[in-house]
Amino acid sequence: MNPAIESYPLEQRPPSLPPIHSVKLTVNGTETELQIAPWTSLLDALREYMNLTGTKKGCDHGQCGACTVLVNGKRINSCLTLAIMQEDAEITTIEGLASTGGGLHPLQTSFIERDAFQCGYCTPGQICSAVGLMNEGKAKTTADIRELMSGNICRCGAYTNIVDAIEDVMNQKNA
Numbered sequence: 168m169n170p171a172i173e174s175y176p177l178e179q180r181p182p183s184l185p186p187i188h189s190v191k192l193t194v195n196g197t198e199t200e201l202q203i204a205p206w207t208s209l210l211d212a213l214r215e216y217m218n219l220t221g222t223k224k225g226c227d228h229g230q231c232g233a234c235t236v237l238v239n240g241k242r243i244n245s246c247l248t249l250a251i252m253q254e255d256a257e258i259t260t261i262e263g264l265a266s267t268g269g270g271l272h273p274l275q276t277s278f279i280e281r282d283a284f285q286c287g288y289c290t291p292g293q294i295c296s297a298v299g300l301m302n303e304g305k306a307k308t309t310a311d312i313r314e315l316m317s318g319n320i321c322r323c324g325a326y327t328n329i330v331d332a333i334e335d336v337m338n339q340k341n342a
């Protein structure tokens with residue numbers, strides 16, 4: 168946070184400074200109270216105020232999917248929602264997908280096995296989106312996976328291996 172903003176007690180804040188609100192977020196099972204401007208996006212709250220930098224900022228306006236997280240099990244672009252709107256939600260980021268014992272999520276393992284990334288910038292969003300896709304249960308075919316993952320852009324063009332990685336986990340689940 169801007170130290171100039173932080174140093175003012177709320178009651179003494181000059182009108183030129185943005186208002187600060189107390190917002191409680193539950194992220195990866197832990198509740199945290201943040202003092203943030205009401206227009207702070209969930210993405211910025213995660214990255215700038217909670218140090219959860221696994222969630223990436225690509226476009227910051229809903230075009231790339233790099234910022235995908237799970238809210239109550241559903242995938243959303245965290246750049247398109249305000250943190251204050253998610254106070255009663257269970258938010259899961261890439262940092263929270265591994266099991267409590269530290270084992271990787273099956274999709275994380277599969278992305279490694281299938282070599283489904285190059286620079287890795289899009290990968291947290293791809294994996295969170297794939298978890299959401301599987302929760303939705305609508306993808307039945309390879310073409311469905313391609314279509315339903317089309318909101319997640321990969322500038323490195325790792326699409327073929329990303330789809331293979333997701334399909335492997337879906338097949339394991341259905342076996």
Ligand code: FES
Pocket residue numbers: 223224225226227228229230231232233234235244245246247
């Ligand atoms: S950073 Fe949110 S969709 Fe691109």
Ligand code: FES
Pocket residue numbers: 283284285286287288289290320321322323324325
């Ligand atoms: S792995 Fe580089 S953008 Fe997807």
